[in-house]
Amino acid sequence: xxxMLDLGPQAREVKGLLDGVxxxxxxxxxxxxxxxxxxxxxxxxxxxxxxxxxxxKDLGPGTTxxxxxxxxxxxxxxxxxxxxxxxxxxxxxxxxxxxxGETQAGGIDLPGGVAGMVALNELVLHGWDLARATGQEYEGxxxxxxxxxxxxxxxxxxxxxxxxxxxxxxxxxxxxxxERAVGLGGRRPDWSPAAR
Numbered sequence: 001x002x003x004m005l006d007l008g009p010q011a012r013e014v015k016g017l018l019d020g021v022x023x024x025x026x027x028x029x030x031x032x033x034x035x036x037x038x039x040x041x042x043x044x045x046x047x048x049x050x051x052x053x054x055x056x057k058d059l060g061p062g063t064t065x066x067x068x069x070x071x072x073x074x075x076x077x078x079x080x081x082x083x084x085x086x087x088x089x090x091x092x093x094x095x096x097x098x099x100x101g102e103t104q105a106g107g108i109d110l111p112g113g114v115a116g117m118v119a120l121n122e123l124v125l126h127g128w129d130l131a132r133a134t135g136q137e138y139e140g141x142x143x144x145x146x147x148x149x150x151x152x153x154x155x156x157x158x159x160x161x162x163x164x165x166x167x168x169x170x171x172x173x174x175x176x177x178x179e180r181a182v183g184l185g186g187r188r189p190d191w192s193p194a195a196r
Contacts, residue, residue, distance in 0.1 A: 003099075003113075004093075004094075004096060004098075004099050004116075005093070005116055005117065005120055005143070005144075005147060006090070006093075006094070006143070007089060007090040007093045007116070007119060007120050007123065007144075008090040008094075009141035009143070009144065010120060010123040010124060010127065010140070010141045010144040011086040011087065011089060011090040011123060012086075012090075013123075013127055013138070013139070013140065013141060014044070014086060014123055014126070014127040014130070015082075015083045015086050015087075017127065017130050017131055017134065017136055017138070018079060018082060018083060020134050020135075020136045021037060021041070021130070021134050022134070025037055025133075025134060026038040026041075026074070028133055028134070028193060029133065029193055030129045030130070030132070030133040031128070031129045031132055031133065031187045031188070031191045032129055035071075035129070037130070037133050037134065038074045039071050039074075040126060040129055040130055040133065041074050041078055041082065041130075042071045042072055042073065042074045042078075043067070043071060043126065044082060044086075044126055044130075045072075045074070045075075045078060045081060045082055045085060046065075046067070046071070046072065047067070047119070047122050047126075048082070048085040048086055048088070048089045049062050049085055050062045050063055050065070050067075050105050050106065051089055051092075051093075051105055051115065051118075051119035051122070052085070052088050052089045052092045054098075054103045054104060054105040054112075054115045054119070055089075055092035055093050055095065055098035055103070055112070055115070055116070055119075056092055056095075056098070057097075057098075057101070057103055057112075059103070059104050063103070063104040063105055063106075063107075064104065064107050065106070065107060066106055066107045067106045086123075089119065093116050093119065097112075098112055098116060099112045099113045099116055100112050100113075103115050105118065105119075117147055117151050118151075120144050120147055120148070121147070121148045121151055121152070121185075123144070124140055124141075124144050124145060124147075124148045124181055124185075125148070125181065125182070125185045125187070127140065128140065128178070128181075128182055128187070129187070132191055132192065132193075133193060135193075138178075139178065140177070140178045140181070142177065145177040145178055145181050146177065148181040148184075148185070149177060149180050149181050149184060152165075152181065152184035152185060153184060165184075165185050165186035166186030166187070167186055168183060168184055168186065169182075169183040169186060169187060169188050169189070170183065171183040171189060175189070
């Protein structure tokens with residue numbers, strides 16, 4: 001069993017960004033070239049549900065769908081649903097049984113502990129994506145950043161498989177933990193909507 005991690009601080013940081021998302025900015029670009037802000041929010045809704053189900057070992061449509069299979073439309077009530085789902089995600093991973101045995105996410109069978117780390121990493125990177133796309137400050141939870149950097153640095157880690165992230169972006173010596181996580185996740189730490 002992997003040591004339990006608390007997804008709560010990082011989930012709260014992502015939730016804190018949602019009030020800064022303007023309705024007239026939903027079509028804006030994000031650091032994920034294929035995602036607009038609207039798409040990124042839909043992805044966050046999907047992954048929060050999928051990884052909650054993975055934690056509960058409630059395997060089914062939510063855990064079997066490949067994330068590359070397409071995004072659902074962003075529902076009109078996303079401002080209510082997404083914060084609630086992020087809370088539910090964090091709560092589900094506070095159960096020690098979530099970290100034990102096997103589960104599934106994105107159609108991939110994997111150990112519960114790996115699924116928890118992947119869920120945390122998704123919150124770290126997509127939180128940064130959302131903050132950058134909407135012009136908001138973002139620090140990342142320090143403990144969560146440590147997990148992301150460790151997971152993304154590890155040779156052969158699940159998250160480093162071809163096609164999950166873009167090529168690693170080298171960051172300068174002395175880069176912050178957040179910049180390292182972002183670079184390892186295939187993003188340019190200096191990305192901005194104007195400089196894309």
